[in-house]
Amino acid sequence: xxxxxxxxxxCNGRKKIEIKRIEKEENRQVCFSxxxxxxxxxxxELSTLCGAEVAVVVFSLTGKPYCFGHPSVDHVLxxxxxxxxxxxxxxxxxxxxxxxxxxxxxxxxxxFWWDVDLHSLEDDELREYEKFLLEQQNVVTQAVQQCCxxxxxxxxxxxxxxxxxxxxxxxxxYFMWLQQEIMDLPDIDPI
Amino acid sequence: xxxxxxxxxxCNGRKKIEIKRIEKEENRQVCFSxxxxxxxxxxxELSTLCGAEVAVVVFSLTGKPYCFGHPSVDHVLxxxxxxxxxxxxxxxxxxxxxxxxxxxxxxxxxxFWWDVDLHSLEDDELREYEKFLLEQQNVVTQAVQQCCxxxxxxxxxxxxxxxxxxxxxxxxxYFMWLQQEIMDLPDIDPI
DNA sequence: GACGCTATGATTAGTAA
DNA sequence: CTTACTAATCATAGCGT
Numbered sequence: 169x170x171x172x173x174x175x176x177x178x179c180n181g182r183k184k185i186e187i188k189r190i191e192k193e194e195n196r197q198v199c200f201s202x203x204x205x206x207x208x209x210x211x212x213e214l215s216t217l218c219g220a221e222v223a224v225v226v227f228s229l230t231g232k233p234y235c236f237g238h239p240s241v242d243h244v245l246x247x248x249x250x251x252x253x254x255x256x257x258x259x260x261x262x263x264x265x266x267x268x269x270x271x272x273x274x275x276x277x278x279x280f281w282w283d284v285d286l287h288s289l290e291d292d293e294l295r296e297y298e299k300f301l302l303e304q305q306n307v308v309t310q311a312v313q314q315c316c317x318x319x320x321x322x323x324x325x326x327x328x329x330x331x332x333x334x335x336x337x338x339x340x341x342y343f344m345w346l347q348q349e350i351m352d353l354p355d356i357d358p359i
Numbered sequence: 360x361x362x363x364x365x366x367x368x369x370c371n372g373r374k375k376i377e378i379k380r381i382e383k384e385e386n387r388q389v390c391f392s393x394x395x396x397x398x399x400x401x402x403x404e405l406s407t408l409c410g411a412e413v414a415v416v417v418f419s420l421t422g423k424p425y426c427f428g429h430p431s432v433d434h435v436l437x438x439x440x441x442x443x444x445x446x447x448x449x450x451x452x453x454x455x456x457x458x459x460x461x462x463x464x465x466x467x468x469x470x471f472w473w474d475v476d477l478h479s480l481e482d483d484e485l486r487e488y489e490k491f492l493l494e495q496q497n498v499v500t501q502a503v504q505q506c507c508x509x510x511x512x513x514x515x516x517x518x519x520x521x522x523x524x525x526x527x528x529x530x531x532x533y534f535m536w537l538q539q540e541i542m543d544l545p546d547i548d549p550i
Numbered sequence: 551g552a553c554g555c556t557a558t559g560a561t562t563a564g565t566a567a
Numbered sequence: 568c569t570t571a572c573t574a575a576t577c578a579t580a581g582c583g584t
Contacts, residue, residue: 183580184559187407194551199580200409201552206578207405210398211415216378218391219420222398225439226405227412233439245436248416248424374563375576386564392569393562400561401578 200228208236221247391419399427412438 190196204226215222215238223237223244235241381387395417406413406429414428414435426432 185408185580187404189410190408195580196409197551200405200411202579203401203405203409204411207398207401207413209578210394210401213378214391214394214398214417217376217381218387218394219380220391220395221418223414223416224402225414225435227435227438229410235439244416244418245440247418248426249436376563388568389565390563397561 196229204228204234208234211236212238223248387420395419395425399425402427403429414439 190199207226208224211222211224214220221238221244223241224235225241226234228234237244381390398415398417402413402415405411412429412435414432415426416432417425419425428435
């Protein structure tokens with residue numbers, strides 16, 4: 169090994185990585201390939217060591233799909249989807265093989281689709297989510313309080329002036345529903 | 360630190376791992392918890408660094424589901440399932456144009472995945488959602504108040520005793536994040 | 551594109567609290 | 568069920584091939 173090579177080797181090694189988008193196209197490509205491989209390996213080890221069922225699905229920026237699963241991607245996704253409820257239930261045929269889960273009411277706590285895995289959120293997304301919760305809650309509590317301590321008609325007006333959510337999807341429907349709720353409930357316990 | 364402790368510490372450290380099922384129940388449990396966390400972190404890094412879409416679904420031996428996804432589990436799984444099930448799929452049309460969304464950063468204001476289309480919810484689901492918001496909000500506001508008016512340490516303890524969400528998925532991660540948030544923010548305006 | 555290399559940072563097994 | 572700790576092992580960035 170000559171001195172030049174030694175010097176180069178010294179400059180090698182992983183720098184402390186900053187977790188943000190890699191701008192350089194080629195580096196990003198290489199990093200994706202390596203880390204995808206590493207991710208699949210980790211998933212494999214987890215399933216082997218702990219007897220867990222794992223499925224991983226990855227889409228590259230170019231839209232190419234990669235997947236890993238134990239005992240199979242299909243098996244795990246079917247099991248998972250059978251637990252999920254919500255508007256996306258066009259996937260229901262996939263749940264046919266999960267009778268043991270569906271029939272066992274004791275064991276299965278069926279999480280609603282809005283039961284968020286907060287670990288998956290980036291920091292800014294978490295802050296946005298907190299903000300979202302605050303606003304939504306503000307709307308609900310104020311509306312209920314209005315209903316309890318004032319005339320329902322006043323509550324109606326109040327709702328329209330409340331700070332809304334950051335969602336443009338279904339917002340109108342939400343408030344329509346909320347107003348209906350307040351009208352329908354004769355007695356609401358103050359919060 | 361007494362000599363006994365020192366001796367024990369010397370025996371610490373990771374042994375060369377053999378990738379096979381961990382027989383000892385407790386060790387397997389701990390290992391699962393740690394490696395699941397690590398797996399999700401890796402997945403998160405992959406999506407951030409390389410702009411990839413990633414979904415990870417894990418079932419523990421006890422049947423408890425955990426999931427991670429960016430931009431969301433649902434999004435990635437829909438895309439995946441629509442890809443493998445062919446053009447005449449049973450999925451909603453909304454899932455077919457993912458690549459367009461991704462490539463058009465300027466035009467598309469990508470809605471956060473929690474921006475719920477409330478109109479699509481059944482009545483009981485709406486009530487559940489309201490309950491979910493109330494509980495989540497309760498946790499957040501009380502925690503923030505604790506942080507503002509008491510010592511952060513007291514807030515930490517308080518958080519553990521707060522009513523949790525109805526979600527078993529990611530609950531622990533949420534509180535982990537919340538605690539981290541409170542520790543990181545030097546100044547929080549009281550609500 | 552993929553693979554080999556290697557210093558370095560990241561992960562984690564075993565354990566105790 | 569978590570969390571902290573430490574040393575041993577692993578993963579990988581930036582190279583070259």
